[in-house]
Amino acid sequence: MSIADNLLKYKNELDEVAVKLIAVSKYQEASAVLEAYNAGQRVFGENIVQELVEKQAQLPPDIEWHLIGHLQTNKVKYIAPFISLIQSVDSLKLLIEINKQAAKNKRVIDCLLQIYIADEDTKFGLGYDEAIDLLRSEEFTAMKNVRITGLMGIASNNALEKQTLDEFTELRVLFDGIKVSFFRKDDSFKELSMGMSGDYKLAIEAGSTMVRVGSNIFGKRKIKHWKEEV
Numbered sequence: 001m002s003i004a005d006n007l008l009k010y011k012n013e014l015d016e017v018a019v020k021l022i023a024v025s026k027y028q029e030a031s032a033v034l035e036a037y038n039a040g041q042r043v044f045g046e047n048i049v050q051e052l053v054e055k056q057a058q059l060p061p062d063i064e065w066h067l068i069g070h071l072q073t074n075k076v077k078y079i080a081p082f083i084s085l086i087q088s089v090d091s092l093k094l095l096i097e098i099n100k101q102a103a104k105n106k107r108v109i110d111c112l113l114q115i116y117i118a119d120e121d122t123k124f125g126l127g128y129d130e131a132i133d134l135l136r137s138e139e140f141t142a143m144k145n146v147r148i149t150g151l152m153g154i155a156s157n158n159a160l161e162k163q164t165l166d167e168f169t170e171l172r173v174l175f176d177g178i179k180v181s182f183f184r185k186d187d188s189f190k191e192l193s194m195g196m197s198g199d200y201k202l203a204i205e206a207g208s209t210m211v212r213v214g215s216n217i218f219g220k221r222k223i224k225h226w227k228e229e230v
């Protein structure tokens with residue numbers, strides 16, 4: 001199956017349930033991204049700032065780029081001019097920097113709070129209480145150049161279906177609670193980014209509005225040119 005065939009399959013499946021597809025192009029050559037672009041895909045997700053910046057410079061300007069990997073505060077400045085959505089906000093400190101760089105670029109940057117839902121030590125993200133504390137903080141309340149449009153989560157690797165579904169459902173419940181408590185009158189808080197190649201069906205069952213699919217579209221990831229953020 002070609003990239004275009006894979007995309008078509010997802011498009012048909014996701015359109016039916018009104019879920020948005022983020023094509024995760026990390027570790028793929030720019031030519032593969034262009035192939036997907038020519039097949040109609042416009043939204044791409046990348047993990048690593050350097051890789052994202054290099055691709056953004058050589059690919060069509062109407063691509064909507066999402067950052068989905070851990071973001072270090074000192075790298076926000078490189079993506080602030082063009083990023084469409086930062087899905088991986090995992091601290092107040094990071095959000096403060098995004099707000100600052102967005103202001104410098106005279107933009108409002110959309111962000112998702114990444115919530116820790118997996119039963120593992122290795123994943124980034126805010127705990128439930130930390131997310132609530134962030135939303136209640138004076139620093140956040142005063143921010144003018146970021147907009148929180150939802151939540152993102154990554155389920156445990158290699159878990160049984162039941163556990164994966166439970167993790168996604170917990171995130172959905174948190175989303176509903178945060179919506180009511182903090183964004184009741186704010187229509188832009190509406191995204192729940194959960195689900196990847198292996199678990200997107202369970203994520204949709206639990207209420208996902210955007211899935212992040214890489215290997216099912218592009219095949220195996222190519223040689224790493226860039227070091228993963230740590």
Ligand SMILES: *Cc1c(COP(=O)(O)O)cnc(C)c1O
Pocket residue numbers: 024026047068069154195196197198212213214215216
């Ligand atoms: C790599 C990655 C994906 C895509 O993973 P696949 O299993 O290739 O679909 C989705 N979300 C995040 C945060 C990722 O790092």
